[in-house]
Amino acid sequence: MEKVKIFMIDDHKLFVEGVYALLEDEPGIELLGYSLSAEDFLKQAANIDADVYLVDINMPDISGIELTRRIIEMKPGAKILAVTMHNDLQYIQKMISSGATGYILKAANIKELLKAIQTVARGEKFLSSDIQQVIFGKLGGGEPEMEEKKKDILSKREKEILVLIAKDFSNHEIAEKLFISELTVETHRKNIFSKTKARSVVGLVKYAIQNSIISYE
Template identity: 55%
Template sequence: MNNVSVFIIDDHKLFVEGLCSLLSDLQGFEIVGFSMNPVDFLEQVDQHTADVYLVDINMPQLSGVQLTGKMKEYNPNIKILALTMYDEYEYVEKMIMAGASGYILKSASIQELTHAIRTVAEGSKFLGSDIQELLFNKVEKSNAELFTRSFANNIEPDATLTKREVEILILISKELTTQQIAEELFISERTVETHRKNIFSKTKAKSVIGLSRYAEKNGYISV
C-alpha cells in the first residue's frame, strides 16, 4: 500500500504539532508539510504538493471555506478534507460547496481520521460519523417542517425547482444581490442570473416580493 502524503493547514500550533507526530508514527502516511497561515500557503501553493490537504475552517485572514475555493480554482483536482471542530450544518454545506471532498471533526478517533484521509486520497467522498448524523437529523427536521407547513396551508410541497434554484431562491428572499449570492455559493454571477431567470419563469413571480411570497408559501422560508 502506497504512502498517502498529507499537508496540514491549521493555525493551532499545538494541534498541528500533535497531529504531525501522530500521523508520522503510523505506517502508510507521510506528512509533507504544514502551514499555520492560509495566505502564506496560497502564495506558495505550487510548492506544496500532497495527496490530501487537511484544512481547518476558522483561521485568520482567510477562512477554510475561502481557502478551499481558491485551492480548487488553482487546481480542480486537488483533494481537500475539512478537519475542524465545527459541527454546524452551514459549515459542512459551505465547505462541500467550496470543493472539499470530505468533512470530519477534530474529535474523531485516529482510526476514523486515517480512514477519511485514505478515502479522500482514493478520490471518494467522506463524511465523519458525527456529520452523517447531523445531516440526517437536518433532513429529517426539514422534511417534517415542510410537511407541517404544507399541511397547515393546504398546499403541496413544490417539486419544480432544482436544489440549486431553491438555494438561490432563499438567498434572493433574504435580499442578497447577485454578486453576494455568487460569493456565497462560489459560482459566477452569470450562473446566478441564469438560475434567477429560471426561478422567475417557473414560479411565475413578477418581482422579488413575489418570489419571497412563493418561498414562504412553499415552506422554504419562514417569517
C-alpha cells in the same frame, strides 16, 4: 504501497503538532508540512503537491471555505479534508459546496482520521458518523423529509449521474464519462432534484445515502 502525501492548513499549532506526532510513524502517510495560516499556504502553494489537504475552517485571515475554493481553482482535482470543531450544518454544506471531499471533527480519534485520509485520497467522499447524524437529524428543516427506500423512483442513468454528482463531478465531466451531452446531463440533473425533492447537493447526498445508492462509511 504508495504513501498518501498530506499537507495541513490550520492556525492551531498545538493541534497540528499533535496530529503530526500521531501520523509520523504511520507507514502509509507522508507528511509534507503545514501552514499556520491560509495566506502562508497560498504563498508556497505552487511548490506543494499533496494528495490530501487537511483544512481547518476558522482561520484569522482567510476561511477554510474560501481557501478550499482557491485550492480547487489552483489545483483541479485536489482533495480537501475539512478537519474542524464545527458540526453545524451550514459549515458542512458550505465546505462540500466549495469542493471539500471529506469532513471530520477534530475530536475524532486517529483511527477515524486515517480512514478519512485514505478514503479521500482514493477520490471517495468521507463524512464521519457524527457528521452524517447532523445531516440526517437537521437537514429536515431545510429539506423536505424523504420517504425511506425510494431508490426505484430514479432510473439507472439517473442513479449513475447522482453518484457522480456526489463525487463532485461537473456536468462536463459527467458528460465525458458517460458519453452523453452536457444538455442531457443537465436535464437528468433537474429530474433528479425534482424526483428526490432535494434543494441542494447536500440534500442529494442525504437521499443517496438513505437509499443505499452511495455510502460514506
